Amino acid sequence: MAQAGNAELIDDFEQFFRNYYDAEIKELAQRYPGEQRSLFVDFDDVHRYNPDLADDYLAQPEQLRQYAEEALRLYDLPIDVSLGRAHVRIRNLPETETPEIREIRSQHMNRLVAVRGIVRKATDVRPKVEEAAFECQLCGTLTRVPQSTGDFQEPHECQGCERQGPFRVNFDQSEFIDSQKLRIQESPEGLRGGETPQAIDIHIEDDITGEVTPGDHVSAVGVLRLEQQGSDQDKSPVFDFYMDGMSVEIDEEQFEDMDITEEDKAEIVRLSQRDDIYDTMVDSIAPSIFGYDQEKLSMMLQLFSGVTKHLPDGSRIRGDLHMLLIGDPGTGKSQMLSYIQNIAPRSVYTSGKGSSSAGLTAAAVRDDFGDGDQWSLEAGALVLADQGIAAVDELDKMAPDDRSAMHEALEQQKISVSKAGINATLKSRCSLLGAANPKYGRFDQYEPIGEQIDLEPALISRFDLIFTVTDQPDEEKDANLAEHILTTNYAGELTTQRAEMNSTDVSAAEIEEMTESVDPAIDADLLRKYIAYAKQNCHPRMTEAAREAIQDFYVDLRSKGVDEDAPVPVTARQLEALVRLAEASARIRLSDTVSREDAERIIKITRDSLQDIGVDPETGEFDADIVEAGRSKSQRDRIKNIKALIGDVEEEYDDGAPIDVVLERAEDIGMDESQAEHEIEKLKQKGEVYEPKTDHLRTT
Incomplete structure (x- = not known):
């Protein structure tokens, strides 16, 4: 009876293929086995054809897959090709069969389920033996043993001479298949309230191996299996889940967990048409923190981000905005970061002291994943935040070499890894929101701010906006x-x-x-959907008026640097930042065009940001060098002048230039004594001058 049932099911699948997948099977036959070895079947099609068959597939996936593959082998083809080893791979399971990784329970065992997440690790693709051919070394008889279980099975005795070996594996006669192991972790956007993300291992075989890299967001369909914890000697009654993967697809959809209903859409469009939408947005960010309207508006622009452009020559201009908050302690920076992390559709939060460069970018690890002998890549925070926001608090507390790992991620938005023989490039298309304290804990209003930011100029210049938050008493x-x-x-x-x-x-x-009074103007859930909706559906372009306004502002600022002695006010990086900000401003209104008002709004923000950090306190002029090189032009001139002065005095004295003489003559080059002392101290620290004997200086 069972046989008849099986034949019936195989006929059922044959009929289903004929109705739904005839063209696909013919294409597979032409490309088999070199280019394609699998037929991908949509679960909805099976359900539409026969709901009972679909339910059976969920409950007994292994058996039904065998029947489906048998039906594929028996399928009537116009060309003489045997689809002997072709696979039938199911994909696009309904939401009811897609549990969160943390919700997988024993009732899901041996059922067909789908999981979504981000690839945390992936082993190399390795051959796995499916049927081993053992050659008896005494009589040469071949014994074939199928390898279906986890352990390697050897024959008990030779079928020819009935002795118990010794045997040798004959690789030519054995059958191998490619295999790979992936570890998939829950996506950051699914986690609320600081839960630890959970992961599941997926074993995949044959033609779907080697398709994904760490950091990819994927949907995997497969059968849940159990493997026992503990060692062979000390077995545990507790088992671990793993999945035999049938299909793995990269999710291109940015925010797949966002369930935006028609009512939500209507509410989003209604909000976007309000005249005070920008004020409303500002009131929706961290309402418990007083003030900081410019900073909050900039964070909002960062959440919406500019448009990523792909040019015909293959190059890419990033649309993500990076922003840095530097401020006195107790000004609410960390709280604002946490709030942003809470409303961003996809976000990862990390703190400087607790992050290493490998934890931020990618680590090469050798552990029990895989066979324990090979290295695998593990994605770090900036990779996990791909297409979202990475909030990094306490940036100044990180080790400088750990911070330098972020340079490539910020500008090129990818991370190149060359570790333990692995050369890989991972995507990190994220916006970075950083917070840091000044070098001495608090700002010193007499020092140039560039000097007080203890971050490398190369890193600072990659931020589109930098705000300083000072804590000045004001009644x-x-x-x-x-x-x-x-x-x-x-x-x-x-x-x-x-x-x-x-x-x-x-x-x-x-x-x-x-x-x-402390409620956000727009509810956090709705705001999250608003951002996701705008990023998916809104790709604004510049109007002529907006282009003109930005160009005029940029050229006007640059023109102040034409004079030979004048500092260079802003660099071309700032121009791209202006464009990105203007696009984000248009996105908040769900507009398809960037208007002149958008341009003026962001020019004001940029001017405030430059006012904070890019102004030389001595001259009151904008100076890009403060950000780009860490020193203003007037400082550079001062250092040059004092070095030249020490050199001149040095020639007059045998033992080096006496400090008191240098300080006396400092007034001749327009420096007071305390400034000169300060500069000499700095030159000593840098090793550009030294003291051959007490209170005497020599230049190196």
């Missing part, structure tokens, strides 16, 4: 801030009291009134 501002913080705390107290204590004398209306 009116302090009164407003105090009121805001106390109101926020009071609203929190009322909410907690209401939840924890039943007998509270405060009415619900009063609680509502208090919490309203």
Whole structure:
């Protein structure tokens, strides 16, 4: 009876193929086995053809796959090709059969399921033996043993001379297949509330191996299996899940977990048409933090990001914006970062002290994954944040060589790895939002800010916007801030009291009134959907007026650097930043064009940002060198002059230039004594001058 049932199922599949996949099977026959060895079948098609057959496929995937492949072998083809080893691979399972990795339970065992996530590690593709041919070394008889279980099976005795070996594997007569192991981890956007992401290992074979690299977002369909924990001597009653993969596809969809309904779309479009949309957006970011409207608007622009352009010659201009907040302690930087991480559709948060360069980019690891002897790549934070935001707090606390790993990720948006014999390029198309403290903990208003930022100029120049957050006493501002913080705390107290204590004398209306002041203007869930919707559907282009405004601003700033002695105000990198910001500003309105208003809005933001860091405190002029090279032009001139002065004085004295003489003559080159002392100290630290004897200087 079972045989009849099997024949019936095979006929069923043959009929299904004839109705739905005739053209695909003929194409497969032409390309088999060199270019293609699999027929990909959409689960919806099976369900449409016969819902019972689809349900059986979910419950008994192994058996039904065998019947489907048998039906493929028996299929009537116009050309004489045997599809003997072709695979039938199911894909696009319904949402009901796509559990989160953390939701996989024992009831899913041996069922067909789909999982979504990001490839954390991948081994190299290696041959795996399917049927081993053992040659008896005494009589030469070949014994074939199928290798289906995890351990390598040898024959018990020779079929020819009935002795128990010795045997040798004959590789020519054995059958091998490519195999690879992937570790898939939950996507960052699915995790809320700081959960630790969970992972599952997937074993894949034959033609779907070698297609994905660490950092790719994938959907994998397969059968859940169990493998026992513990060693051979000490076996545990607890088992681990792994998956026998049937198909693995790269998800090009950016925010696949975003479920945007028609009502959401209507609400998003309604919001985008408001006149005060920009103010509303600012009020939706960290409402518990007072002020910082420019910074909050810039963070919003960063969430929406500019448009990534692909040029005909194959080059790519990044659309992601990078932003850096440098500020005094206690100004709420980390809180703003955490809030952004919470509303970004895809985000990874990391803190400087707890991050190494390998943890940020990619690590080559050798562990129990794979066979333990080979190295595999493990994706780091900037790769996991691909197409989202990476928030890095305490940037200044990282080791300099760890920070330098970020340079390529920021500008080229890829990470090249050459470790342990692995040469790979991983994608890291993310925006970076960094926060750092000044070199001495707080800002010193008399020092140029470039000197107080303890970050390499090469890294700083890659940020599109840099804001400094200083904490200056100001009576009116302090009164407003105090009121805001106390109101926020009071609203929190009322909410907690209401939840924890039943007998509270405060009415619900009063609680509502208090919490309203600290409620975001747009709910975080809706805002997340708004951002995802804008990034998917909105790719604005520049209008002539906007191009003109940006060009004029840039040329005007640059023109201040024409004079031979004048500093160079901004570099071409700043121009690209202006374009990206303007596109992001248009995206907030869901507009297809970048208007002049967008250009003016971002010119104001850029001017404020430059005012913060790019102004030489001595001359009051914009100077790009402060950011690009870490020193303003006037500082460079000062250093040159003082070195020349030491050189001149040195020639007059045998023991080197006496410091007091140098300080006396410093006034001749327009420097007061304290400035000259400061510069001499710096030159000594850099090794450009030294003291051959006490209080005497020589240049190196």
